[in-house]
Amino acid sequence: MATDVYREALRLAADIRDKYLRAVTYAKIGYYMYKARKPEYGTAFKYAFNAASSIENPVLMVRALLEIGTYLWLTGSKTARKVFGQAHDAIVEFPDAVRDDLLNELVMRLLELGLVDDALFYVSDIKDTVKRNDLLLRILRVYLKRGNMRKAAMIIGQIDEEPWHSIAAIEAIKEHLKREEFGSAIRVLSELRSEYWLGEAMKEVAIYLKTSDVPKATYEKFVDIALSLSGEAGSDVLNSLLIGLGSQGELEFVMGILKKLPEEQRWKVLEGIVRASADKVDILKRLLGLLKGEEYERMAVFVMDQLLSRPVDGGYAELVKSIGERTKEDAVLVKVATYLSKLGDFEKAWKFASRVRGHYLRSLAFGSIAVAKLKAGDIDGAIDAALEVRDPKWGSWLLSEILTKILELQAKGEVLEDIHERAEYQKSLWEGG
Template identity: 70%
Template sequence: MPLDVYREALRLASDIRDKYLRAVTYAKIGYYMYRAKKPEYKTAFKYAFNAAASIDNPVLLVKALVEIGAYLKGVDAKTSQKVFHQAYESILSFPEPLKDDLLEELVIRLLELDMPDDALFYATDVKDSVKRNDLFLKILRVYLKKGNMRRARLIIERIDDEPWHSIAAIEAIKEHLKREEFGSAIRVLSELKSEYWLGEAMKEVAVHLKNSDVPTATYEKFVDIALGMSSDTGFDVLKSLLIGLGSQGELDFVMKILERMYPDERLSILEGIVKTSVDKEDVLLALLGYLEGEEFERIAGVIMDHLLSKGVTAKYLPLVRTIGEHTREDTIRVKVVTYLSKLGEFDEALRFAGLVRGNYLRSLAFGSIAVSRLKSGDIDGAIDAALEVKDPKWGSWLLSEILTKILELQAEGEVSEDIEEKAKHQKVLWEKH
């Protein structure tokens, strides 16, 4: 190997026939010469610019300038900026969509070089709104990582389109929360116009507050600010926050706040907690422990509807049993019986079904047991369940349906679960005639 490896590299680079590659290679050599404190680095960059100037393809010329500027960044930042600006001015002469594509490449390269201010300046000229907004989000994340909240705020104000504006706002809210700038987080929250994104933002707030183990006074600060907003916006913010906290298990705090609210508002929030906590049986079970009377029945019904729509699983068995033991509503007992029957817990299902009053609802309860018995291959058990409805009309109807399903099972190998639908139809028919 020659004694002066850098001079030899310069000599060998001159043999590279591709003008773009030759220009970029000279820039790379110049960068490493600078790092090695070799004064000839200036010559290497001079060769790089000369090679770039000889490139006939205007797109490759721009790409070469961007690469030269990138390697020059660690050598002479001011000159590097001038090179990037030269590339930018060349890009402006290109037609769309090529111009946007090249601007996007320039912006991303500048972000890789930790030059978000320059990236932001050039990104504003991107015409395609999707590309421009995507770039704004990338730049925003760099500013947030640096803790430059003033610049982050500027970007959020520049983004008008959804969902980018809301995504940017939520990114900023997360950073404000990390820095415990709760007032700033609420200010950004209050500017969100989309109910969906407002809810998403408040979930972030709730998760952060829970994971940060902040004092209750901090929760109350968010509640007070939400209540201080206009009635509609304030309630939406408060609702999202309480739902988020409730789903995180902060039920003591949530229930104390709910004491200050109207019944309809309470139910709305309680139902929201159920919806966001369907996979958290411990939260749902704990929630029911705070409720009584009509409120318990309403939320228990909502829980059972969600559970039945998901497909049954044994992990919810303690929750379903609790609802069955405490409800006084026959409609909810029917749902409990249906769930237990689907799980194959027939003894418990029969016990709860026996508590159901009203022949129509009893037919639904014992009908669900009968269908599940049939599906498990227990024909005798299915008939026994049907015979538990003693009312002449409904008992006869259910026995007829179950006998039909026995034949359906024999002929087709499966049974349709349509007892409730058929019972409704029969009820309407009898009411009309």
């Protein structure tokens, strides 16, 4: 990439066909230019607004405004609030279902940015009771964390429906107890309307007081009531036995028993063995060797998920390659390519990624390779990997993400490994929009 990485990024972004992605990419570039103290960062945001204004789909246009507003706020610009207001004004014109979903996104974004008062202002426009009350609980927790008990009490007063009212009250009670505001805790407690939630609240009170310096005799009855409301969960002895035996290597015996069990129970045992044997490569390999067809593919996904949830280890390389050679599923190939790219085995990762047929999953596979190459300092290799997704829509998306990550690397010296999460989010936007 050229020496002036920001100018080159702006040039390349202009080639992104998808107008939503182009607008968002310009906003990201503007943010990273700001971080790099480039005074021309405003130009990037101007391009972002221009791209957003040309989006024909009104839902995507709103979502573009949310992204632009987010990156503007991160630059310290007060204009961001106006952008969120503009998004809100557009949203309220939509039909109810779409309107509430987009308002939900707006409020969640404001909470993420710490704009809690703004979030509270907009949440009242949501008509769906469940969505509105769920968000009010989120906002309440932020105010409680900040110690703003006045706003917290106001929110509790706004929530009439159960169980949200009681959940909100209990959250406030716990905070009052932490602050040793026992009078306030008792007041909120007395306002609870449900016997069930009153019991839950008393349990919280009892647990706190039991560990505090308050005289035990005064509150012993609360402790007894709370304990009487708590249940005791049992465990499945057979499942535990089979998982223990399997993790110790008695796989053939376990598989013989599993043939006699219901399908749901079989999966629980197999997954339990994998979890218990995550550090035993030979057990995992033998277990997969005893499985066939759909059963193999399902457990191959589960094994790869377990491996990807842990620090990568070269000791698993042969197991991962054997899974890649045997599987017929694109989803498994993506995970194999991801793991191998994390290990730095780009040749094998590229081989398995090339077998992925679906555009979305192919973007995940080559996106993982691209991110790994960026972390290894190979910017050109990362761009080459991104260009392997030739579908116009997903190709544009991946190019946008990799360009952003190049700037991320320039600004922070590190790259977030969030391609899969970003792709899932983008897929939901396209399917919903």
